[in-house]
Amino acid sequence: MNSNDSARPSLKRKAIHEAMELAWVFAFLAFFFCALVTYSTLLLREFHIKYLSYAFALLNALIIAKVILIGELAHFGKKYEARPLLLSAIYKAFLFSLLVFGFHFAEEAIKGLLHGVTVARTFHEIRIDDLLGRSIVIFCVFIPLFAFREFRRVLGEDKFYNLLFRSRET
Numbered sequence: 001m002n003s004n005d006s007a008r009p010s011l012k013r014k015a016i017h018e019a020m021e022l023a024w025v026f027a028f029l030a031f032f033f034c035a036l037v038t039y040s041t042l043l044l045r046e047f048h049i050k051y052l053s054y055a056f057a058l059l060n061a062l063i064i065a066k067v068i069l070i071g072e073l074a075h076f077g078k079k080y081e082a083r084p085l086l087l088s089a090i091y092k093a094f095l096f097s098l099l100v101f102g103f104h105f106a107e108e109a110i111k112g113l114l115h116g117v118t119v120a121r122t123f124h125e126i127r128i129d130d131l132l133g134r135s136i137v138i139f140c141v142f143i144p145l146f147a148f149r150e151f152r153r154v155l156g157e158d159k160f161y162n163l164l165f166r167s168r169e170t
Contacts, residue, residue, distance in 0.1 A: 025065035033057035085150045093142035101135045
């Protein structure tokens with residue numbers, strides 16, 4: 001048996017773990033983003049459901065979940081992990097909100113370039129108020145997300161999931 005054979009189960013386990021991480025973050029974000037779509041639909045008194053809005057909410061949840069995992073892989077926010085969990089969660093929520101803001105800004109710029117608009121014109125047409133509004137919502141959604149992730153980090157995955165999903169009977 002060569003060294004590659006012994007590494008495969010570890011790689012497979014890591015891939016499954018990363019896929020589960022993506023699924024959990026995606027589910028958390030999708031829940032909030034779809035709730036926002038529903039709320040805005042009701043607020044605007046639009047009684048015909050725009051399924052495309054839900055598709056965009058799910059797509060955004062998937063993209064932002066991947067951005068979060070990439071940021072964690074790059075050790076974003078690690079320097080505050082020794083602080084109280086609430087401060088660490090808020091710090092990470094803020095830091096990752098800035099990261100998502102940057103990705104949204106880049107996304108808008110790329111969309112403009114793909115439509116044949118110059119870089120200067122694309123940046124001029126980007127609505128900063130819209131991006132800031134999205135960032136505030138993202139920050140508010142990220143606070144409980146990162147609070148859960150910080151609790152999981154401190155407790156350990158097994159204990160965290162047992163506390164959340166298992167009966168507490170002896």
